[in-house]
Amino acid sequence: MSTEAATTTLGIDHRKLGMWTFLGSEFLFFGAFVSAYLLYLDTTAGGPGVEIFDIPFTSISSFVLLMSSLTMVLAHHAHTQGDMRRMRLWILATAGQGAVFLGGQVFEFSVFVREGMALDTSPFASSFYVLTGFHGLHVFVGILLLCSLYALSLTGKVKPNQDLKTEMIGLYWHFVDIIWVIIFTVVYLIPEIAVIG
């Protein structure tokens, strides 16, 4: 079907165009959750508010996730070179960093719950957990995709000349990272600074 790429009207492969279109929709999905979160920033119903965030901890896990974008780029580059061994290595590294991030999120959630912020504590708590939870779900799906890519490249279902597949997963992965940059800034940093300042 990559032949189609040459014959498509816009010269872009259908799947790539489809992925871009999908990500456009995803932006609004997260946008709506972020708006709800901002609306409920102070609506803590007597429970914990933004002061509960551990900025240094989350900064580290955010850094790990950001670095995974770099390894994703390297994976795609290796694939375009036809170097499947190196591509698999970088894919594993990307998935591993995603897993570290997810682990951090699970740990963070468990700390918050112990400190008295559960899903049903307040609109603030609900919007925090659901927003970051949906992001975590996206990371999880990304890890699944990366693992599948890894496995399929081992069995030969993903071939050296099919770097579009790596590129597509890369697009998704970068999107998930960008969303996290927004979430980390808007959800953690700015409100926390506002509280301290």
Add this chain to the structure above:
Amino acid sequence: MSSTTTERTGYAGRPRQRDGFMGWITTTDHKKIGIMYFVTVLVFFTLGGLESGFIRWQLGQAEQSVLSEEVYNQFFTMHGITMVFLVVMPLSAAFFNYLIPLMIGARDVAFPRLNAFSYWGYLFGGLFLYSSFALGGAPNGSWVGYAPLSTDAVSNMAFYAVGINILGVSSLAAAINFIVTILNMRAPGMTFMRMPVFIWMALVTNFLLLFALPIIAVALFMLNLDAVFGTQFFEPATGGDPILYQHLFWLFGHPEVYIMILPAMGIISEILPVNSRKPLFGYAAVVFAGAAIGFIGFGVWAHHMFTSAIGPVARSAFALSTMFIAVPTGIKIFNWVFTMWGGKLRFNTPMLFSIGFVSMFTIGGLSGVTHAIVPHNAQQHDTYYVVAHFHYVLFGGALFGLIAGIYFWFPKVTGKLMDEKLGKLHFWTWLLGFNLTFGPMHMSGLLGQPRRTAVLPGELGSTVELYNLLSSVGYLVLFGSALVFLYNLIRSVKRGEASGDDPWDARTLEWITPSPTPYENFHAIPTVTHRDEFWHRKYAEDEAGRVVPVPAGASEDHDPAAEHDEHIHMPDPSYWPLVQTLGFLPFGYGLVFGNFWLIGLGLVWLVVGMYGWIIEPLAEGDDDDPDDHAPSSGARAAASAH
């Protein structure tokens, strides 16, 4: 098909039949999927219509209790959900499916299996919603599902939140599919400004879906989580804001109105020129007006909330944007009228319904402008005046247009004409019944009858009662009219008059191929040199607009020699879209009943389905790999079978 020689690469084999029951449920052919959408819509339209019948029965007389309050509330809620999400939207999708590839000169949509996924998602989403009747009661919180009423378990609105989200996933997949198809699969030479208006309106509609659906998904997730899992998004006791739900809902809900009306506008923009025997007046203006409606459509949502808790500044801003959106709508209406102007009009059934659309939609548009008069909106809001308004837009508008489309493209799908006499009987009774049902509602609303009330209070007076009686009589007329339509459909499918390939002397590419459409759509992909390409292959036009016929050979497509040269690459059938979408059911019930086992089962099901899909190539022997593989013998066999 005879694909015995092909190496099989997917799990569990793959379906081989192209015909019969298995052929239908495993199909990835956009035409068959379009037909399945259409037939399913007929079923849901019947259900939604019967629900409204009970509503009209109950309100036919003051203080009448045919149904209990509880059942009435379920019926009017399901009527709204059904007509919006299970009838008008998927009927548009049926047209998108069947026509988009044909009108842009393509053999299929960009993602044929995703297309099947969309259909099954629609079917299971609809069945899921209706299964609520057997599982503790249907949703009874109205189609807008305002919180916090909807987060109360007695409203059964978890079914609504989850059901609409399933339909939303299906629509989102379809939107991506159609956008990529339109942007990327146009025949050589079909530039944007040569695309049929229907394709333009489909493109705008699908972009609206793309950006509106994620917002309603968020609102419905919140509703679902509040109702079942204890989150506090809309819970006033802990400071949750019910108005947030309204904003999110209408940020989707208003574009949704245009999602429902734009396809019908596209349809009549094709039918009016063909039957006026003239090109569309002001093509560019109609296209840009459609796009403008799409854009502005995202900036008017709060006009549904003028009586809600929003301040005077917001009220003023949204009043202005609401008035503003009437301008592009007016542009369209005038262009349609002037398409007829100076033509030679043929009044076949599609044309009658199209003219009916322009006329009825104008009424709906004018009453729409009166909503923008905010102080008086406070009198009209949530009364039968509003019910009248949006039925003039969605029934007199969208449904008239879509029915026009059914009569118009029926010959394309079946190779037969629908009966004109029955068609005209259908049109005139439909027009009469429609106006009799919804016309009086303008007055009953202004005279004080609120909507969504299970009782018509006697204290509203005898005039209101009379108007309600007229509406109920109008329903009976519509009911009879719908039977005529249904009979005409069935009769024409069975023994309709043969239509020939081009019964209307039409203008666009879909009529260039034989009717009914062959499996591969076009024997050879046409090259486009004009807007209204097909017309220009039949006629030419001199500088002054005088028509000079083009001699012979209307269509190059019938040249059998073309068949041999071309490698026709068609997608194979697949089980996976059906298998995967079944996973929505356990997932959905898990979300409704708060059962994590079911949710887990559904998720695993969906993921496994996804893997089956990924591993199976689109067509046998096709491994996304251009270098090492010869063209699929299976697809070739299928193509030459026609």
Add this chain to the structure above:
Amino acid sequence: MREHPPARRSRRTPVLVGALGSAALVLAACGDAEQNALDPAGPFSQAPQDLIIPVAWIALAVFIFVQGLIIFSVVRFRTRKDDDGSLPKQIHGNTRAEIVWTVVPAVILAAIAVPTVQGIFEVSGEPDDALTVEVIGHRWWFEYYYPDYDIYTANEMAIPVGTPVRLEMTAADLQRSADLGVIHSFWVPRLAGKQDLVPGQTTFLNVQADEPGRYLGQCAEYCGLSHANMRIRVEAYDDADFESWVAAQTTPATAPADGTLEAQGRELFHELGDGRLACASCHQVWEDGARSPGQGPDLTHLMSREEFAGAIHDMTEENLRQWLADPNSMKPMQYEVNGIGMPNLDLSDDELDALVAYMLSLE
């Protein structure tokens, strides 16, 4: 009332059925409808009316123009019997025409927009010297509290004629109700347009009646099961009558004399026995001390109201008795499911006699 519509409202004119001409219907419309949005009875319903009438004329003109164009085109440009089969002149458009039908509607709309925006601010401001009434929407009845007089009442709101009344509205009182509140909308068309009541928030609405009388309305935002049975009555009194209404409402109820049936009823009201919920756990009959209403309507001056149960039933002995015996038969409610509405208390005939007698004594 479903079975027994009160005589006051049963003015049916079957004669009208014959008059199918829509013009006649529109004229007749203003006759007997007491919830008519086109029949303003005060400044806050007059203002929107003054805005919509000219807009309606403009809309009518546009309607006639567009439909006229359609009909003219259909008649004039139909294919004639003697048609030669040739195609008409192929016209693709006309830029000047496009500009005209873009600009002209835009100008008309701009002309409508200016007074609309003015009107929005006019009706929403707080009027001077207004009487304040707090409105609380419950499922499925409206409660009114007069902070100036410390009066609680339900279903029927009394206001003085010619005085602007500022309604401060919210839905359900979270402190005292199992009903955590859903959105309602207060709508008495002849006095003002509607305004939603939102739980957890306060919204405002101005109403004023220029003539004494009874004005009908009902909840206009769907609020669940008995939404249709949530009616509003506004009783506009002239100043003297309003003062005597206030005087009556601010007088506490007096306990009936010992040994009477009413006294028995009063006892049952406070203590029902057999583990049954007493009336007093949800309703108040204020005799002394501070007023503190419960989850249900305040019953101190029950008999001063003409209707009950969301103002769908006349306040008769027979209706009250049926209501106490089996509330759901009079109005569907959800007490058994989520604690909203009036429970069935399994009252014996003797208990019913006593309680109804007590209710009838609450003048």
